[in-house]
Amino acid sequence: MPLDPRLLTDLLRDPQALVDAADRPGGLRAHAPALLATTATAGALFGAVVGAHHGGLQVLFAALKTPVLLLATPLIALPAVQGAWRLAGVDAPWRRLSASALVGIARTSLLAAALGPAVWLLFSSGLDYHAAVLAFAGTLALAGLPGLLTVLRALPRPPALPRLTTLGALLVLGGAFAQTGWLLRPFVARPSAEVSLLRPLEEDVLSSLKASGRSANGDYSGWETRREGFLAKPAPGDQ
Amino acid sequence: MGLLVALAIYLAVGFALARRAGAGPGLTGAAVVAWPLLLSDLRGGAGQGPYSARIAAGLQELRAALAEPAAGDLVGADEVEAVARALAHADARVGLVDRLLADPHVRDSPDGPRLSQARDKAAAEVEAVLKSLVQLRVQLGLVALAGETSPVRARLAELAARVKALEEVGA
Numbered sequence: 001m002p003l004d005p006r007l008l009t010d011l012l013r014d015p016q017a018l019v020d021a022a023d024r025p026g027g028l029r030a031h032a033p034a035l036l037a038t039t040a041t042a043g044a045l046f047g048a049v050v051g052a053h054h055g056g057l058q059v060l061f062a063a064l065k066t067p068v069l070l071l072a073t074p075l076i077a078l079p080a081v082q083g084a085w086r087l088a089g090v091d092a093p094w095r096r097l098s099a100s101a102l103v104g105i106a107r108t109s110l111l112a113a114a115l116g117p118a119v120w121l122l123f124s125s126g127l128d129y130h131a132a133v134l135a136f137a138g139t140l141a142l143a144g145l146p147g148l149l150t151v152l153r154a155l156p157r158p159p160a161l162p163r164l165t166t167l168g169a170l171l172v173l174g175g176a177f178a179q180t181g182w183l184l185r186p187f188v189a190r191p192s193a194e195v196s197l198l199r200p201l202e203e204d205v206l207s208s209l210k211a212s213g214r215s216a217n218g219d220y221s222g223w224e225t226r227r228e229g230f231l232a233k234p235a236p237g238d239q
Numbered sequence: 240m241g242l243l244v245a246l247a248i249y250l251a252v253g254f255a256l257a258r259r260a261g262a263g264p265g266l267t268g269a270a271v272v273a274w275p276l277l278l279s280d281l282r283g284g285a286g287q288g289p290y291s292a293r294i295a296a297g298l299q300e301l302r303a304a305l306a307e308p309a310a311g312d313l314v315g316a317d318e319v320e321a322v323a324r325a326l327a328h329a330d331a332r333v334g335l336v337d338r339l340l341a342d343p344h345v346r347d348s349p350d351g352p353r354l355s356q357a358r359d360k361a362a363a364e365v366e367a368v369l370k371s372l373v374q375l376r377v378q379l380g381l382v383a384l385a386g387e388t389s390p391v392r393a394r395l396a397e398l399a400a401r402v403k404a405l406e407e408v409g410a
Contacts, residue, residue: 021343026334028280030341033265036273075275095279102276 003041007034011107019154022099031102036071038106042113043067046139047187049116053123053132054189061197062187069181070109074101074151077176081169085155088165092155100154108140108147115139130215132188137209140181148173178205249274256281288334290365294326297372304376309383313391314375318399322368325402329365333358364405371398 010018022031047066051059078097085092119139123132151173152166181187182205189195253274257267260281270277298319305314336358339345346355375398378391 021341024337024341026280026338026341028277029260029262029266029338032269032273032277032280036269071273075273078276093279098276098279102273 003038004034007038008110011038011103011110015103015107015150016153018103019096019100019150022102023096023154028095028098028102031099035102035106039070039102039109040067042106042109043070046109046112046116046119049120049123050136050187051189052120053127053129054191054195057195058186058189061195065184065187065197066112067109069177069184070105072180072184073173073177074098074105076180077173080172081151081155084165084168084172085161088161090156090158090161090165096154096156097151100151103154104147104150107150108144111143111146112139115143129188129190134209134213136188137178137181140177144174144177181205182208288330288332289337289362290326290330290333290369293369294323294330294365297369298323298326301372301376304379307383310379313379313382313388314395318395322372322398322402325405326365326368329361329368329405333362333365336361361405364401368398368401368405371401 007018018031018035021027022035043066044063047062047064048059050066051062078101082092082094082097119135122135127135148170152169155169157166183198183201185199186193186196250271253271254267256274256278257270260266260270262270262281266277270281274281302319304310305316305319336354340351340355340358345351371394375391375394378394382388382391
């Protein structure tokens with residue numbers, strides 16, 4: 001499906017109008033294919049740039065996984081956001097939530113793709129692996145914030161809505177996005193590592209970012225990862 | 240392996256929902272990967288409109304009330320079926336126009352506002368018939384208690400007039 005230039009402009013300049021259009025009866029049928037095509041194309045472009053740090057097959061793997069990362073987040077976290085609104089006594093219709101999420105992820109992927117050349121320039125200046133991971137996470141956070149705000153601005157926010165509800169929704173969406181990225185890694189593969197589609201499950205995103213931050217400053221401790229969590233399988237020899 | 244099976248089931252559910260909704264290739268692709276986000280528009284099949292769930296619920300409640308022995312034989316099954324047919328046709332027309340108006344090219348065309356006004360008129364008639372169905376059940380309750388049948392006859396006449404209006408909106 002070719003990308004519609006008018007849609008791309010609206011995504012950047014007036015995302016709320018797009019949310020309103022998709023929120024009308026039949027609007028999701030009309031707008032979802034183009035919004036998802038934008039997410040897939042722009043997300044794949046950004047993923048390919050990130051995968052280029054390692055090169056080879058990693059370019060393809062990262063290009064495939066980045067749109068999945070963007071799409072999986074609302075699928076996992078939106079019911080919790082709707083629940084948070086209901087706990088506060090405010091109805092957030094699923095159609096409105098879905099419309100805002102589709103526009104939000106399309107906007108995030110478009111902004112990430114727009115930042116792609118800058119990331120590529122950084123990588124080509126000889127950025128090491130750990131700094132590249134931080135650059136990837138930072139770029140996604142930078143591009144993801146406008147997408148998150150698109151979702152939150154589209155939801156009903158009466159004056160009585162507690163701030164904790166909005167903050168909680170922000171944390172749930174941000175946390176689900178970060179942990180999904182962790183589960184789908186590697187996006188930036190280690191230079192010495194064999195290229196693989198997915199790594200074994202171990203620890204979580206926060207421990208990794210802390211270790212990457214230390215490693216970027218020359219302290220390479222804290223990489224002794226443990227296989228944890230209900231999806232993780234014990235390694236041979238583990239008790 | 241378990242993850243692959245779960246993924247296959249997820250994709251198959253999206254494909255089945257898209258088929259049931261009569262989706263084209265673009266929407267089918269979107270539904271396969273993101274059907275939970277499209278449920279609001281995929282649940283109503285092709286030929287259904289925004290009132291399909293309320294119509295089904297309203298008719299089911301009316302039929303259940305009429306099936307009670309105390310309700311008597313005031314309303315015939317063929318009368319209810321005529322109302323059901325008229326409502327289904329009107330809802331399908333509203334649904335079609337909603338899908339058309341969701342396209343900005345149609346909405347912003349010179350005749351877009353006229354189409355939008357006609358849609359609102361048809362939707363208002365459907366709403367009015369749905370309210371009449373509720374009123375009919377209220378009157379059925381009064382018949383059961385007081386034995387007064389003339390208000391039910393009046394409501395039935397009103398309902399018949401509204402159904403006729405629905406048919407005329409569609410003509």
